[in-house]
Amino acid sequence: MDASSAAELGELVRNWRRRRKLSQLELASRAEVSARHLSFIENGRAKPSRDLVLRLSEHLEVPVRQRNTLLVAAGYAPQYEESPLGTPRLSAVKSSIDRLLRAHEPYPALVFNVHETVVAMNDAARRLMAGASPELLTPPINLMRLALHPQGLSQYVVNKAEMRAQMLARLHRQMVNSGSEKLMKLYDEVANYPHVPGPEGNGGGGEEVLSCLIVHKHNTELRLFSTVTTFGAATDITVAELSLEMFHPADARTADALKAAAVQDMSAQMPAPIGV
Known part of the structure; x- marks a missing residue:
């Protein structure tokens, strides 16, 4: 995970948190992570685990399409497939x-x-x-x-x-x-x-x-x-x-x-x- 990807992920997490009107402390408490670690993630100074990306996505109520975007930005493979309805x-x-x-x-x-x-x-x-x-x-x-x-x-x-x-x-x-x-x-x-x-x-x-x-x-x-x-x-x-x-x-x-x-x-x- 390079610096640009870390910065992109941090901005995405911060934007979703602000969209949901949550403080860093509130989100950190819900996702069971320290506010310091969350701050480092949002500032592009720390790489979250795959599990933490998914936990943050869940507590931020991020739609599944955008959860894939967060995973990719963090350097992980997408989790959710997109299948045509007729398949x-x-x-x-x-x-x-x-x-x-x-x-x-x-x-x-x-x-x-x-x-x-x-x-x-x-x-x-x-x-x-x-x-x-x-x-x-x-x-x-x-x-x-x-x-x-x-x-x-x-x-x-x-x-x-x-x-x-x-x-x-x-x-x-x-x-x-x-x-x-x-x-x-x-x-x-x-x-x-x-x-x-x-x-x-x-x-x-x-x-x-x-x-x-x-x-x-x-x-x-x-x-x-x-x-x-x-x-x-x-x-x-x-x-x-x-x-x-x-x-x-x-x-x-x-x-x-x-x-x-x-x-x-x-x-x-x-x-x-x-x-x-």
């Missing part, structure tokens, strides 16, 4: 995703990665996205661009300002937590989209316990809330960066409209009967 190695993960997407029909569900790129979706999600600009629906689909662009889903959203604020807040959290320059550029792009605030509706006030996305689709006003699921203790970068977002009907009218849209879509896809 046999991830067949169990892909099967689980496909099963969850199908099971959630007729309600929308989709899977996206750390850069907000959609990697899978069910038919209900496709129906919800219908009407957006074809350019925004051309793979790879970026969820933030699709949601916030004036020609995207925002044109159907009733509570536009509320939805926009929530999406930008989510993207900002991911940007800060990951330290990704790609997300920083995405945030700058979508935050500067022109937007015209529409009627707010009631996205989460009154007797509701969850903030809802209110969107005019399927000839009615749909009220949806969502849950986001991630894979626990993932040791593959691809899996660690995946999130499954499932939209749920907030009232009976929304549930009925989504069920009816699914039936109508299925009927449209059925071949016409052969005349006798």
